[in-house]
Amino acid sequence: MTAAEVWAALDEIPDPEIPVVSLVDLGVIRDVAVVGERVRIEFTPTFLGCPALEAMKRAMEASVAGLGAEPEVQVIQDDSWSTDRITPAGREKLRAAGFAPPAPRSAGPTTLVQLRSKAFRCPYCGSTETRLENIFGPTPCRSIRWCESCRQPFEQFKTI
Amino acid sequence: MNARASLLLSIADDELILGWRDSEWTGIAPTLEEDVAFSSIAQNEIGHARALYELAARELDTDADALAFDRAPADYRCAPLVELHVLEWAHTIARRYLYEEADRLRIGRLMRSDDAELAGLAAKIDREETYHRMHAEMWAARLADEPRFRSAVEELWPFALGVLEPELRAELAARVGLDVVEPRERGVHQPELAELWDVMTEVRRSIPGAQW
Numbered sequence: 001m002t003a004a005e006v007w008a009a010l011d012e013i014p015d016p017e018i019p020v021v022s023l024v025d026l027g028v029i030r031d032v033a034v035v036g037e038r039v040r041i042e043f044t045p046t047f048l049g050c051p052a053l054e055a056m057k058r059a060m061e062a063s064v065a066g067l068g069a070e071p072e073v074q075v076i077q078d079d080s081w082s083t084d085r086i087t088p089a090g091r092e093k094l095r096a097a098g099f100a101p102p103a104p105r106s107a108g109p110t111t112l113v114q115l116r117s118k119a120f121r122c123p124y125c126g127s128t129e130t131r132l133e134n135i136f137g138p139t140p141c142r143s144i145r146w147c148e149s150c151r152q153p154f155e156q157f158k159t160i
Numbered sequence: 161m162n163a164r165a166s167l168l169l170s171i172a173d174d175e176l177i178l179g180w181r182d183s184e185w186t187g188i189a190p191t192l193e194e195d196v197a198f199s200s201i202a203q204n205e206i207g208h209a210r211a212l213y214e215l216a217a218r219e220l221d222t223d224a225d226a227l228a229f230d231r232a233p234a235d236y237r238c239a240p241l242v243e244l245h246v247l248e249w250a251h252t253i254a255r256r257y258l259y260e261e262a263d264r265l266r267i268g269r270l271m272r273s274d275d276a277e278l279a280g281l282a283a284k285i286d287r288e289e290t291y292h293r294m295h296a297e298m299w300a301a302r303l304a305d306e307p308r309f310r311s312a313v314e315e316l317w318p319f320a321l322g323v324l325e326p327e328l329r330a331e332l333a334a335r336v337g338l339d340v341v342e343p344r345e346r347g348v349h350q351p352e353l354a355e356l357w358d359v360m361t362e363v364r365r366s367i368p369g370a371q372w
Contacts, residue, residue: 140203
């Protein structure tokens, strides 16, 4: 078995809460190492309070076991994951499903002034005439915004 | 217990108990937006507690759930600020604001620690706390001129000082514009912690060793 085969299998696992993107699209898999019959995966959680972490871990273990190997998922709790690790393909899938992708971290730490600005684009109509409704949303990683142009709410992936 | 495990437990207990208190607004917050905000903040604080407990558990040869639920109330190391039962909005916001101001100093110091594992986790926590701080700052600005809010901040101020090690207290005072006073230190619990603990651990105690 090669690491590429494992990556391909992991790319089939949907995120439990936003199933339009895979765990590979989300960038939460930091490394895959194949050693004989064992596959070691380094996994970085998105938000520490995310209730889907256990489900993600179990899905990866089942996927590796399905390939006939013995899984070992190591959870890495440092700051190596950020929303910048979401792949370009992942960002496009988010947008197509009505989630505005996160702003790049290179723009500096997020501030309230920034969230209240019109720098965020509606994923439905593309307008930047949008306003912050709530910093918090249905999961820790999402905020709620309102589009003034097409007059509907949408979810914004938080930048972290 | 070594100093590292002791420090981890103090912070983890703060985050767990405050997360629990914040979750008491789920379903009954003054607006739907705040219901969502408090539920999300609570969930995230408890996630931070879990990550910190996991580090402590490795040193203490146990697991995160045992640390969170199997200790007696007297063995928790949380600060009295997070134990208070305050189902009143001005005090709730005052506590969130003061806690986030104190926590940012504590997390900032851990991020600069020589202990790479602790520094890495602190950096991750800090990124997420950015959003809790925005929420607290937004409310503190909105209520700044409200007498009820000002008096709640003053009432909780000695409790807020007790969240931090003595050497960080002057910086906290400067940030919130108050003078250092006699703090309400860790170690002496508020009576309402026992009641919280009863509810929080009830399911776990009902079937010891069950997997959910």
